[in-house]
Amino acid sequence: MVIKGVGIGRGVAVGPVIRMAAPLPEPSDAPRAESVSAEHEFERVKKSLAKVQEDLNARAEAALQGDDGAKQAAPILQALGQMAADPALLDSIKNLVDVGKSAERAALEGFAGFEQMLTALGGYMAERAGDLHDVGQRVIADLMGVPAPGVPQSDKPFVLVADDLSPADTASLDMNKTLAIVTIQGGPTSHTAILARARGIVAVVSASEAEEQLQDGTMVIVNAAQGEVAVDPSEDEIAQAEEARAQAAKAKELRGRPGALKDGTLIPLLANVGKPKDADPALEYGAEGVGLFRSEFLFIGNSEPPSVEEQTKAYAELLSRFPGRKVVIRMLDAGADKPLPFLTPEDEPNPALGLRGLRTLKAHMNVLEGQLEALARADAQTDADLWVMAPMVADEHEAEYFVKLGKSKGLKKVGVMAEVPSIALVADKVAKVADFVSIGTNDLTQYTLAADRTLGSVANYQTAWHPAVLRAIKLIADAGNANGMPVGVCGEAAADPDLAVVLAGIGVNSLSMTPVALDDVRAELAKYTMEEAKAKAEAALDGQFYNPAE
CATH class of the missing domain: 3.20.20.60 (Phosphoenolpyruvate-binding domains)
Structure with a gap:
């Protein structure tokens, strides 16, 4: 089977799939316990927001020390940090806490409201809505005391499959382990695509069938030049893909020529x-x-x-x-x-x-x-x-x-x-x-x-x-x-x-x-x-x- 998408660059990669972790469970909408004050919950929210902002700023600084593609992610990560410090967002969450919401639920609804507003504007602001969702997930994870959704860890190289990747995730990919990325959403000029190209990562985006067809461990060939993901390829197909990779490496021989x-x-x-x-x-x-x-x-x-x-x-x-x-x-x-x-x-x-x-x-x-x-x-x-x-x-x-x-x-x-x-x-x-x-x-x-x-x-x-x-x-x-x-x-x-x-x-x-x-x-x-x-x-x-x- 071959899954069609939009290829980024023209690289080829062969390897097993690892799926991005599932989103966080939705916080309960049940009223918080009467013994828990609004002031206490709001302080929790402020601490988590500050922690996430600090983490994103640290990631931005780290990106500046990375490869060329990672450097391009730095201003995006800085912008995400600024989102976490938005006074209007904080006021919205405070209002939700004041009417009896838990810190986790107030953060969920506060971020969701701003996401909907940005999505309705379309264009670039809709793009920022996805970034804002990533910030919200990090804040909620901190409030819950669980790891934030992110790139999975593996001892062996893998092909990462995700609904989409945030700029923070794309910038932090381990280039020694990430063979390629396949996303269900996104387009050729999305942040994911631009950062993937800048980092030299083989990628196919907008591969909608990947959601149902690609599971952990599935062997695939990701062919960015064709915009295709071959599922469970034969040994001959794998050999052809490896030959294509070798041919691509020869392009370096012209480096230095006009x-x-x-x-x-x-x-x-x-x-x-x-x-x-x-x-x-x-x-x-x-x-x-x-x-x-x-x-x-x-x-x-x-x-x-x-x-x-x-x-x-x-x-x-x-x-x-x-x-x-x-x-x-x-x-x-x-x-x-x-x-x-x-x-x-x-x-x-x-x-x-x-x-x-x-x-x-x-x-x-x-x-x-x-x-x-x-x-x-x-x-x-x-x-x-x-x-x-x-x-x-x-x-x-x-x-x-x-x-x-x-x-x-x-x-x-x-x-x-x-x-x-x-x-x-x-x-x-x-x-x-x-x-x-x-x-x-x-x-x-x-x-x-x-x-x-x-x-x-x-x-x-x-x-x-x-x-x-x-x-x-x-x-x-x-x-x-x-x-x-x-x-x-x-x-x-x-x-x-x-x-x-x-x-x-x-x-x-x-x-x-x-x-x-x-x-x-x-x-x-x-x-x-x-x-x-x-x-x-x-x-x-x-x-x-x-x-x-x-």
Whole structure:
């Protein structure tokens, strides 16, 4: 039997299944004993919340010391810790305790109420609802005095099967024991998928049949390239899977060479990084520069914006690692799934469609101009080729505004991200005012197809293989090539080796991805000439590689 899902990357793994532990039993709704005061129960809740927050913050610190993928989980874990300290959540739980609920039941209902509220908002906030559920389970487990649900322990390597994985669980996976992960929920751009790809974990998500078909001890082959899980494979199938793993390992032999097609057409391969210290794995995997540096780490967890001096130091630290090489830094992308208390409104009805990215920065000019000033100073101190871009730009007017402002601060290369479908429709005008465009395919896909990237039920829409998404990318690439404006892709699509070939054929000039994906993408590009890549792109644009039934 073969279970279909959505593959992450193209790795292959063989091993026995271990299922994620069942959720905690639901706390009783019976009134608490009269001898137990509300004050006593509320103190218990506060202690558990504080303990969970401390644990999540400790996990975040540990993640920063781990591999590149684990580092990417750090800001997510910090955000989870902030959830545990939400005053509104605490007030809600207190009200439930005051009307006679036990600490455990009050925590359950308090978290559930907030989860429902976030789920109703959809988009990024629905994604945070799943994260909030994980925090709630940890708090309830602490109140019950039992271990929190999490990744099972095993002396032998295993394939982990779960409904879904929280960022905390994904970040803490033992890479020596976890052969692969299979989740019933999730999509290709969910936190689980992104962190799995960043850590180089073989994964298949949105495999709905896994819930009934995979039990502890079941032998499986997880084939991410095919998006399949083979159940109880034969010895011949296992041997073929092992051979596929050996072939994949050969991709490392091209490390250090520039990204290029078979005919020599250069397609620079860059790395997505989240902190200056992430330069190490980027260089290790042969990145030719940085295609996306996320500047949010300087702002998350703070009560006020970092100083210009603090920012300058961090940017200069990164730039100094790439002398003579291209480094693209994204301006602060606050809002939606990255709220900041000193920038984003707390009661925005639909944050994913509200003040986010450049819209937020324009509402806080001190932050916008301070970051641009810091970038200009860091550029003057180093020899890297600095490119700066604004996120969530909707049209040529916003593009022109940001480019002029950046140039007025002394920056040489100023461009925008293409994540909103509207920018593809006016790409010809954007190409006349911006120095470059970088396409963020995660959000472009989500907004183009109106499909929440965290929901397994619409996972077949959460793919940049959809012809509508590819045609939007082509509009931007065509406009760029016609006007001499470079166009890159820095979303998860760039890390898909097959899709990377299509993007090259469409006319994208560079690709940026998590460092562990560089080997496979470099090897796949080298198999095709530009004419062959264009032919594959034409087929993809025609929908030949997209099956809505999957």
